Amino acid sequence: MHHPEAGTSLIQRAHDEAAIWHEGQIRRNGDPFLTHCIAxxxxxxAIGMPPAxxxxxxxxDIDDSSCPPNRVTECFGQEIAGLISAARTTRLSTIPLSVLNYHTAGPLAFQPTREEAVLAIRLADRLHNMRTIAFVPPTRRYHVARETLDVIAPLARAVGLTDVSRELHDLSSAVIRPTSTAAVTTRTLTTLTLLLPPPTRARWREEWHAELGTLPTRRTRTRFTLRVLLGTPKLSWTLRRTVSRERR
Structure with a gap:
């Protein structure tokens, strides 16, 4: 991970520390837990927060490991330990929007308040969790998506983090209203396979549907479907030539 400011050695130490204490922990999607911390x-x-x-x-999330309680304070100081504690305990509804100023601060000169730093961590945590929410049980998935759509995405937009807000909105909408996006693109892809030679249709239908299932947002699914739509005529021509040769 690269950061535009000085402090990369501090970030590297934090990365190494997280790697030690999260070793062996696995997320629901099968990835090492450290991948969540890095994300x-x-x-x-990317929001523009400084190294601390x-x-x-x-x-x-180091408190969810076997890390001794005071180790972070001893190794990284009270400021970082305090931010971690606040990020775990502060209710987003208690942070007054009047003290937040992401949208007017320059990213290189930005010295965030405690509230701004805590909110950045909480929003980033929710954003990455939403990116991998497909692996959460359905009931919990819907609850998290509903809260994200109703509370978290509007909060991100209110403080000027429009890109974060937009992605949170898209990800949560895809969970709450799946038929409005995924089902339509799935039917479209199935229809497109009719342009292919009959012996190849099942294979390409499975491949396209599998790739579609890995895409988390309406925007990415729509782009993928358009790409397939534009490429299907050429693919059909290539496959028909191949089938024709094999029959000779």
């Missing part, structure tokens, strides 16, 4: 930290860095906040993001 959250990368989102926080990126470190707190890397270590934000």
């Amino acid at each position: 959250v930290a990368a989102i926080v860095a 906040v990126v470190c707190a993001a890397l270590l934000h």
Whole structure:
């Protein structure tokens, strides 16, 4: 992970520390738990947070490991330990929007308040969890998506984090209203296979549907479907020539 400011050594130490204590922990999708920590930290860095906040993001779930209670404070100081604690305990509804100023601060000169840093970590955590929400049990998945759509995405938009808000909205909408997006694109892909030679249709239908299932947002599913739509005539021509040769 790269960060535009000085402090990469501090971030590297936090990464190594997280790797030690999350070793052997696995997420529901089968990925090492460390991948979640790195993803959250990368989102926080992209928002424009300084190294201390990126470190707190890397270590934000360390309390769920066997890490001794005071180790983070001893190794990284009270500021980072305090951010981790606040990110775990602060209710987003208690943070007054009037103290948040993401949209007017320059990313290189940005020195966030405690509330801004905590909110950045919480939003990044929710965003990555939404990206992998397909592996959460259905009831819990719907509850998280509903809260994200009704509370978290509007909060991100209100503080000026429009890209984060848009992705949160798309991801949660895909969970709550799946028939409005995924079902339509699935039917479209199935219809497109009719343009292919009969012996090849089942294989391409399975391949397209499998790839569609890995795409988390309406935007990415729509782009994939359009790409298939534009490429199907050429694919059909190629496959028909191949089938014709094999029959000779």
